[in-house]
Amino acid sequence: MIGSWFEVIKDFKFEPEETRLGGWNPKEGPHVNLSSVGFKGKDEKEAIEMISDTLLHEGSHAAFHHITNKTMLKNYKLICVELNEIIASILQDEMDKAELNEEEVMEAIKTLASHDFLDELFAGRSQKSSPGATRLWLEKYHHQNTKVFKNVLESHVEDTKKRLYNIDVGIPLLNMMLQGKVDAAIEIVHEQFLPPIIQYYHVYFENMMMKLVVKEQKMGISDEYISILRKVVAQGKWERLQEFLDKDKDEL
Numbered sequence: 251m252i253g254s255w256f257e258v259i260k261d262f263k264f265e266p267e268e269t270r271l272g273g274w275n276p277k278e279g280p281h282v283n284l285s286s287v288g289f290k291g292k293d294e295k296e297a298i299e300m301i302s303d304t305l306l307h308e309g310s311h312a313a314f315h316h317i318t319n320k321t322m323l324k325n326y327k328l329i330c331v332e333l334n335e336i337i338a339s340i341l342q343d344e345m346d347k348a349e350l351n352e353e354e355v356m357e358a359i360k361t362l363a364s365h366d367f368l369d370e371l372f373a374g375r376s377q378k379s380s381p382g383a384t385r386l387w388l389e390k391y392h393h394q395n396t397k398v399f400k401n402v403l404e405s406h407v408e409d410t411k412k413r414l415y416n417i418d419v420g421i422p423l424l425n426m427m428l429q430g431k432v433d434a435a436i437e438i439v440h441e442q443f444l445p446p447i448i449q450y451y452h453v454y455f456e457n458m459m460m461k462l463v464v465k466e467q468k469m470g471i472s473d474e475y476i477s478i479l480r481k482v483v484a485q486g487k488w489e490r491l492q493e494f495l496d497k498d499k500d501e502l
């Protein structure tokens with residue numbers, strides 16, 4: 251039975267019955283979800299171990315974010331700007347110009363997916379048990395991370411919609427017409443442009459994960475393997491991860 255200290259510092263930030271043991275965000279840093287069902291039935295020693303493991307894991311995410319934040323913002327921004335340009339083209343009745351710069355967007359997605367993948371991989375390594383890419387696969391990180399990626403882009407599109415809704419041209423009827431047009435443009439983006447972007451992220455992430463699971467089985471989670479992955483992060487050359495995965499030789 252876990253002692254009373256546990257009840258006192260119980261964290262109510264999470265939904266009841268949530269399985270997540272912890273999380274982190276740039277404002278508050280790493281935190282533990284002491285109300286997680288994962289703690290149910292654990293004795294004090296086990297709970298303390300889980301808490302310290304969770305803090306190491308979430309702390310690693312925070313540290314990773316600290317080094318790579320700029321790259322991430324840059325790539326998310328690129329996709330968001332592309333989406334805004336599409337919305338602008340639709341609003342100006344220039345549907346023919348409503349096109350994604352596919353090459354640029356794909357590069358940005360690859361960078362974001364590789365980053366998110368390594369972020370999770372290293373966070374897992376900071377814990378006592380560090381099963382590598384297999385953990386990501388078993389815990390379905392391709393779905394989890396795609397959900398986060400999707401949320402970021404969808405909330406960007408919704409923010410743009412709100413901004414456009416607030417434009418007041420001074421004539422109520424024109425405002426109404428403009429809002430109708432905004433609704434249509436946002437719907438086109440949700441239906442036509444977001445799904446392939448999200449799908450690409452998902453497929454790219456899953457593909458990397460499967461390849462790395464195979465690689466780990468071949469070479470084990472050796473120091474050499476970890477140093478290769480560290481190099482990718484340290485150099486900020488995310489595309490090299492895919493290069494490493496595609497090579498038969500275990501080098502970069």
Ligand SMILES: [Zn+2]
Pocket residue numbers: 307311370373374
């Ligand atoms: Zn994590």
